[in-house]
Amino acid sequence: MTGAETTTTVLSTSEDPMSIANLFLHASIPVQAIMVLLLVISVISWAMIFQRSSVLNSASRESKKFEDRFWSGIDLGKLSTDLSQRQKPVTGLESLFQAGYREFMRLRQQSGVSPEAVMDGTHRAMRVAHSREVEKLERNLSFLATVGSVTPYIGLFGTVWGIMNSFIALGAVKQATLAMVAPGIAEALIATAMGLFAAIPAVIAYNRFTNRLQRIETQYENFLEEFSGVLHRKAHS
Template identity: 85%
Template sequence: MSGANDMSIAGLILEASIPVQLIMLLLLIISVMSWALIFQRSGVLNTASRKSKQFEDKFWSGIDLSKLSTELSQSDQKKQGLESLFLAGYKEFMRLRQQSGVSPEAVMDGTHRAMRVAHSREVEKLEQNLSFLATVGSVTPYIGLFGTVWGIMTSFIALGSVKQATLAMVAPGIAEALIATAMGLFAAIPAVIAYNRFTNRLQRIEIRYENFLEEFSGILHRKAHS
């Protein structure tokens, strides 16, 4: 326990015991990583939503499917989202349709499987590292609480060797220990909010992918039987 009178947050952190300081440092690192992931995932989901809308607008504009496939294949931009689903389905559809002896049902089965695989890959990309935010939200409060318990325990152990204990003697130790809990909550709350928000947005994007997959399958089904 520190006997200093510096009750500022910075002073309490600098004068905290080594274990409590290490816990605070760990929470700070986790918080920085969490915020970096929040900004990164937010950008990824924003891009996915924007590109999905752009592709749907182009797809439903009446453009020829073979022309759209050629444009996407020749484009240097990275394919993602609905573009990947479309290319996977259309290329497999054309490949199977050009083979002799393949029934329309077999063509559609293969096409649907190809789009399902592409769908799973795209959703997996969007879900990447979201579990880290869930872990931060559930674990960091307990890490902060451990630092608080350790700091308070150290303060009271130190008081055991003092004949006359006063509030002024124990207050700095308890205050510095409580900072660990505050840091744990500071790391956990944004992570929980971001995780819930991203999960909701991801579900909407996934529904959009599912709807396109079914609508595109219907178009190809009619084409296969024409």
Template identity: 65%
Template sequence: MTAELSILDLFLQASLLVKIVMLILLGMSVASWTMIIKRSQVLSRAKAKATRFEDRFWSGIDLSQLYQEVQARKDSLTGTEQIFHAGFKEFARLHRSNGKAPEAVMEGTSRAMRVALSREVDELETSLPFLATVGSITPYIGLFGTVWGIMHAFIALGAVKQATLAMVAPGIAEALVATAMGLFAAIPAVMFYNKLTNQVSKLEHNYATFMEEFSSILHRQAFASNQE
């Protein structure tokens, strides 16, 4: 409790600019933690949904039936479901209109799935650039507040005849709080940026692997139909 009161006292005694710096850092820290929690939840759900859908996909179900199930909730599709939906829809459309040219059918199908994959990865990466920004700039913002606070303390010290350490210490301490707040905002942002980016990379690899496996299945169907 005493430490908390001391920090509060230091904030209240700081100059206006240092107070603004501290408030900016506090706001960025709160925003980054909010995004960290939300992104962690989104990526956890995406991983669970991908696992469930792939289990359903490889269960031996007819692809047309699976497509109908997915089509029924097309407005809420994400991840591998969205890639499957985009690929099968384009495959069926091209196969009906251009069934004698399986290469063209597969080229269009692959293109549709790549577009879906790119959109899904972009969605997963939402807010990650903000975390990277917080991690890179908040130490400098805190350092700016520290430099300004120390400069302000020494200017005030120069106005008195007899300077003592007790007179300058509070000003330096309140300035250093800005550096501490900058690190408090930056360290979690950098740590979770790396962690979440790694999770996105794993999901992207999972999506890409599924896309290739699904393309192989459709490729066999396209060329088998062409030989009949």
């Protein structure tokens, strides 16, 4: 093949009217806007997926690490002091422990407070810490759920708009052919494909993260009850 033939082949390939790039460039303004919107949503969705995955992985890992240390027989006062002096922020089970232990020691040092009142206050403090930690883990999950439910309809709207324009243009000619309407329909269907491309990963990630979050929340609940039992025995000793 000569150089001229090669150049001609490359140009004809790059100028393929049915390529995705050309279909996007020749699409109507509303369809182009929808495609760009779906692309931006998809990028943001993937960023949140990676970020939430890292957060949940870290939460599971840190919870297991803290539980191993907690049940190793370490003195609770020393454990609380170590957490307070550490530069790293207290999160997860560490936050539940700190909230409960500090409230327990504060109420126990007050005169005239019954063991039942001490445990009630301690349990409330840990419940508040538990709610805050779960709220941190749930952050941005609602966005993924919204993306999974809304983006297919946004893409479908772009498809309907593009096909509508194609048939309007088709009605203006006397002799219609498939070649005349095919590009318009193809560019419209790209919007639906992009909507699904944004929705499917978001739905999969949301379901997976929700399941993992439930397991972590159960782990927090179990620790809260077990730690309450330890403090209950300490309060009545």
